[in-house]
Amino acid sequence: MVLAAETPIVGTGKDYTHLVQDYRVHGSLYTDPAVFADEMKRIFTDGWVFVGHESEIPNGGDWVARRLGSERVLMARTPEGEISVVANRCAHRGTTLCPQSEGNNRNFRCPYHAWTYALDGTLLGAPFPQGFRNGKPDVCLDQPGQIGIYRGFVFANQSGTAGPLSEHLGPGGSDLLDRAADMSPTGRLQLNGGWIGQRVDSNWKMWPESDNDGYHIIFAHESLASSLLAGSQYEDVILEGEGRTKSVARDYGGGHVELDFRKSYTTELAWLGAPRGKVSAYCDDLEDAYGVEKAKSIMWDGPPHAFVFPNLFLGEMNIARIDPLAPGLTEHHHTPLLVETSDPGINRRVVLQSEAAMGPASFFLPEDVVIAERMHRAFDVGGATDPHGHTERGWVELGRGIDREQSGGGQRWGDVTDETTSRGFWHHYRCVMSGSATSGPAEGNGAAPPNGSSGNGQG
Template sequence: MTDLRALVRPTGVHGALYNDPAVFDAEMQHIFGQGWVYVGHTSEIPERGDYVRRTLGTEPVIVVRAADGVNVLANRCTHRGNLLCQAERGRRRAFACPYHGWVFDAGGALVDVPFPAGAEADRAGLHLRRATVEIYRGFIFASFAARPCRLAEHLGHARQALDRASDLSPSGEVQIGRTWIKHLFQANWKMLSENEADGYHVNFVHDSFARSVKVQGKYSDVLQGDEAGFTAVTRALGNGHTELDYGPTYRRPLAWLAVGPDRYPDYTAAMEGAYGVVRATEIMRAGPPHTFIFPNLFLAETCLVMIQPLAVGQTVNWHTPLLLRDAPVELNRRILRQGEVALGPSAFLTADDAVIAERQWRALLGSPGWLDLTRGAQREQQREDGVVVSHYTDETPNRGFWRHYLDVMEQPPVAVRSAGAPSCSP
């Protein structure tokens, strides 16, 4: 394995990190194979037996609602390794392998083997690999480490972004529908992760958007030539989590939806009923987070994004609207419509991000060398709580991302859960 310390410096990283297949394999082991990974939201699997198919890195898993909570199971029959469940979502009491008919329950236990007289293996040893699961405000995270740290420790300051997204609902929960849009980037997954909190590219990659939309909303703050005029900021939150905060650009409630504060009186009333007038007004003014949670979750304001690495040069960007539970359908429709502007293969924004990432990946492949990440290193400010804050266009988030990356990648491989070892709660 490559010596990563030689490839990650405080002021820059080497291009090999994006295109060396050996680095990718190590990331699948260290970052996605043993760290906390976002896999879904409880609103996607409301009833017992409901499941969705997801991945931890490249490993397919089933996220299923069992009688006693949410389980994340390796989607791989312990018999001959067949994919246990092909459907993307559904409701089942048990998972029967289509190859030889072995049946596993929603906890991963092998409960039936056809023609049992000839079955000689010990069933207990053929339990599906099962991850440790923790849920915060409906957001489900999983880790295959035998003894992962607590989720709260991993989330750290990013937990507030999950609060910020959820608090916009009068009942305190986001609502995730069943349709996802999956956008294929022929680029490395870290190019997407880093781009989520890159404020510097906005004026250039999205110049065509700036020049074609009539109502720019918050973008008038950041699509401009006056460096001193930006009020939005960027932050490295620790543990690789990063964000852009557009809150400072919103002067009144619902400015983030580009509507007046009185547009949805039923929503305002419900929010004031739930949180009190002062707090509700502030929640509705500050708006949703624009926060990346290491390694694969992006709270993209009105959308939820999952970053799925397929291979060293292939990544799928999943998105769906971040709807607000118990909010009026008109408001959720507005959220949906805003998300369609920003995200997806045909969107006004990410279509261009994808092409830029693909060019970057190709250029690095043919012309390896160092990438410069010094911007703002002298003017960024570290707060007492450890969060580093800087100008919207600074590379503070990149430096935060790579500091954590190196920490995680340099950890020795830890014990991971294997088949036949039913997990316990953390």
């Protein structure tokens, strides 16, 4: 994918078309405070950001505390059933309104001077009104300029200038969220299993890279390889070898990418590690809801392993939020993706899988944390650039598979071990940070994208 040079947009003056090249990126993008400041403006203020899921606040008065870029916010459900996102900061003197992570309240009341706000951010009252012009301050809680919801996933745009959420998601992002939501027979997910969060001493961009990197699995996750379950997607990646895997690294454009395991499954429900007899009621519910053919496809294909730009990881039956705090500090939160079904066994299995994949003693997350922190430390001691970002030191290679990628139908894809997904993230990052309108994957040989659905399990 080749992009024409752009004039850097107003900001720090960093030349992002030089710092992000087709096959490599510069290490200063992980550590430079000026780059981080640009990201907070161009990506996390001017763009759409994942905030949460509507199932987390099912009742009027429910709220959860979140981050929207550098700002702490509250996602709440009003008594009328609407979803609001407001700053977790009193409009008077800036005191944190809710220090807890979640709750249920009729309103938000500041502990400093007792200013009280409705759940949509409207000021309800302030004590001793005679001291104010017209008897009441003319303020409200800061709110994002746009809130958008797709299949229950709540996104917000601070500046209000990002355009429709549908344009941000595009066909690729929408399809990924559709596939996640369709794992539930009702089409509604339940993200109420509780979030587990940790702070990682690494840059936030190392997480979209790592979460969708099929090259490192056999090396960084050796414990997984030694206890591999036959028929799982990871058996295909680890045992088949380069060029023989059925799994695909896929770039949908817009920064949305996937390790597409669908073709690797050799049995129905392989992604769950259980035969139909163990979760028969769930399978029956799928067939009742979607019909036999679509239900069969869901049971074979399973959930996506994908990233929705800039901070949502669809980790199969897990969801993760990536919250950047500083150039070298990230909060990673994850929760199991639970479904609405008459079969309680499926959600019990999902919770156990979540513990095994992303818990404190799991196969994946602890090892990925160590790798990310080691990467960040390595870049934190050198690789400085001149004011235009030009240097010959400190580059990160992302060229694996670039000459054998295929493209068509608005997608690019390659061997599951190729760095197609990382390039997809970084190429869109370059577009956003340089002010380019081009964000889709470039067309190459004009081939149609392969049908990812396995359907009957045949490759």
